[in-house]
Amino acid sequence: MGRMTFVARRLVMLVPVAIGVTIVVFFLIHLIPGDPARTILGVHATPQRIALLHKQWGLNRPLVSQYWLFMDRLAHGNLGQSLFYGTPARPLILGRLPPTLWLIVYAAVLAIAISVPLATIAATRKDAVRDHLVRVVPLLGLGMPPFWVGILLIDALAIHVRAFPVSGYGNGFFGHLHAMFLPALTVAIALAPVVIRALRASMLNVLGAEYITTARSKGVPARRLFLRHVLRNAVIPAVTVLGINIGFLIGGTVIIENIFAVPGIGQLMINSIFRRDFPVVQGVTLVFGVLVVLVNLLADLSYAALDPRVRFDR
């Protein structure tokens, strides 16, 4: 199968998932116990407001027709009205997207920057003391609540050392780089254990391969051997692991943005929950779902680009 066919097939496979994502987001409203409009507007809502919301969301129509209405609006880029601001939800959400994207990319870069050296230290001396030390990292790291790590980092590096701001997004590229370091580091610390594990395992695999023995016996210098032969081949499975955990990475930003007051969609989501601003919560959930689907697609395509052996007939 050719490369273009692979891309086309991958895009076609997206369709059922994308439709499913919209159905899940649509159904969120029907999970609300009792009358959704009454629950969301609270006990003091006037009957007129409740009736208006019923009409807006088409709650008195049959389910299929409600979904159709929802999809029709979605197709026109309409994510509903924010109940709190009284403005359309879409610009509200899209305006908050850049800090979240920044955080995701920054965290992924830091996670790799932490994982590659540690995994290398471990894999190059299997079962030595340093290998055991590195292997303890995931064991401890997997159970660390990300927001707790964030709070401790704020205490240590922002309050005591004053090296980084306690919160915020910063101005300009370097401002973002500085202000977002702690939040990105927090997400990276949550992600690193999984990547370190995968990378160490795949490096050990590669180190045992025959082509490494061949390269060694040819007298390839250790440094070159490592960079060109080991790392390059070991990174591919690690990228896959990173791709699989992209949902976790993106989900972690929801929590971390709130700890560090990063004005992204994660903070918007939690704030909207406290304001009982259902349309915005719904919209953010949808955007998160779309984001993961797109990033997974990107990961798949780059995986194919990274590894020439990938045959496009999965």
Next chain:
Amino acid sequence: MSAISFPEPAVAVEVSEHAQPRPRRWYRQPSLASGAILLAIIVFAAVAAPLLTPYNPIKQNLSGNASLLGPSAHHLLGTDQLGRDTFTRLLYGLRMDLRIAFIAVLAPFCIGVVLGSIAGYFGGWVDSVLMRLVDIVVAFPFYVLIIALVFVLGPGQRSIYIAITLVGWVSYARIIRGEVLVAKRQEYVLAARSAGLSAVRIMARHLLPNVITQAIIYAMSDIVQDILAIVALGYFGLGVQPPTADLGSMINDGQNFLTTHWQLTTFPGLAVVVVGLSLSLIGDGLADLIRPGQS
């Protein structure tokens, strides 16, 4: 059933004995043993909380200078802003969060194992539909979907159980499906099939014992993930409701006194880390037991 039916246990036992070397005793596996001991200590501390501490976890003591005390012989970790003993709340919080996490993992485990077996064994359109369903749930970030579900269902334990069940089953389904896909081509399954055993019987009696270990290993890290979610929900006030002790809300309360009373925030988090460590050790140990040499 016809006369050629095999005595099934014999078939299964024989194959498994040939397929694997004699399993090591579980207590000879260092990570499994240390993880199990650690978890036993934690569970004991959580269950025996009323015996280990004389204080009440929710009764406030606002008299005089009982609030925000530093660590002392009377209050190992000091007291919080409402004069409650932090160590007591830590034990009770652990008790609450562990209980929710261990119960919450049961339903997704069972649902995932059953659906995964069906998808893997029958294949075809059943498999396609179930796996698309998995793809859809996986499309949402774990925390986002859990938080959104708990929000719409209303804060509290019941919502946590429902949310974790709706989101959690997919991983088990994926794992079991993959295992069944491989296992169903093995000879013992072909033998059972040619003996005319029903699909349900083959899945339950022959396939399940051989594939379930992977799901159990995953369950260990899944419990850790669930505890993290429960604690995060508690932190945002969406989980266990006050005044009931919960590690997440403890971290949130302590955050306001971070610079002066760091122990209020640090120890509830550390408790979660230790629980995570014990379960990860058990998971690693189990994986090592069934696949020796691969770590």
